[in-house]
Amino acid sequence: MPKKWFVVAAAFAMVSGTGAREGHTGESQLKHDAGETRDVQAAAVERFLKGYDIAGTGLQPSYPKDYVCPPLTSLYASWIDVDGTRRKERHSGVDGGRLGDPVLAPAPGKVRRVWIADWSEGREGAVLLLHTREHLNLTNSPKFYYSEFDHLKYSDVSNLKEGQRIERGERIGQVFRPGGNGIYLPEVHFEVYEVDDDKALAWSVNARGTQFFKIQNLD
Numbered sequence: 105m106p107k108k109w110f111v112v113a114a115a116f117a118m119v120s121g122t123g124a125r126e127g128h129t130g131e132s133q134l135k136h137d138a139g140e141t142r143d144v145q146a147a148a149v150e151r152f153l154k155g156y157d158i159a160g161t162g163l164q165p166s167y168p169k170d171y172v173c174p175p176l177t178s179l180y181a182s183w184i185d186v187d188g189t190r191r192k193e194r195h196s197g198v199d200g201g202r203l204g205d206p207v208l209a210p211a212p213g214k215v216r217r218v219w220i221a222d223w224s225e226g227r228e229g230a231v232l233l234l235h236t237r238e239h240l241n242l243t244n245s246p247k248f249y250y251s252e253f254d255h256l257k258y259s260d261v262s263n264l265k266e267g268q269r270i271e272r273g274e275r276i277g278q279v280f281r282p283g284g285n286g287i288y289l290p291e292v293h294f295e296v297y298e299v300d301d302d303k304a305l306a307w308s309v310n311a312r313g314t315q316f317f318k319i320q321n322l323d
């Protein structure tokens with residue numbers, strides 16, 4: 105029986121960088137963050153809602169031969185959501201998979217963070233992996249890549265430990281639903297960042313009391 109291989113390195117949709125991950129599914133919560141002026145907030149909210157800093161990459165997903173891969177249901181920079189509805193902002197990653205499909209690491213690396221997230225659909229599990237350029241056999245490239253997986257079930261991923269080594273193809277979770285909520289179609293959201301400084305990763309808490317990250321100086 106052919107192996108399933110949903111997430112592969114070739115499907116990496118390089119993120120040109122919003123600098124923040126919050127609000128990818130629609131509602132930006134930046135306006136709720138303390139310490140920002142009203143003007144800065146308004147500009148940031150508009151940028152995220154309009155997707156001004158997201159552009160298509162032209163990359164097309166491809167999969168290894170002999171692997172059965174569920175379809176991608178919403179592409180990077182797309183305005184169309186998995187259920188066919190129009191998004192409030194351009195999509196900052198790719199969505200795909202069917203309920204229960206294994207989600208596999210796209211490259212070797214280590215677990216950077218596992219956390220309970222809430223992007224406005226409800227509480228769910230999220231995983232951030234860190235890959236060095238050496239992991240990816242790259243030389244002339246940024247030093248690090250993050251791959252992020254959302255809409256997982258937290259209890260499926262809570263066994264992953266920060267700093268834990270991950271091999272390419274290792275199972276890190278399974279496809280679930282945004283917020284674990286049955287009104288949403290199953291999907292995993294997969295997003296990639298390229299960064300030069302791992303210390304630029306900064307965490308904040310949104311209005312729903314869950315963490316989200318920003319990559320400082322990414323623009």
Ligand SMILES: [Zn+2]
Nearest residue numbers: 197198199293
């Ligand atoms: Zn998505």
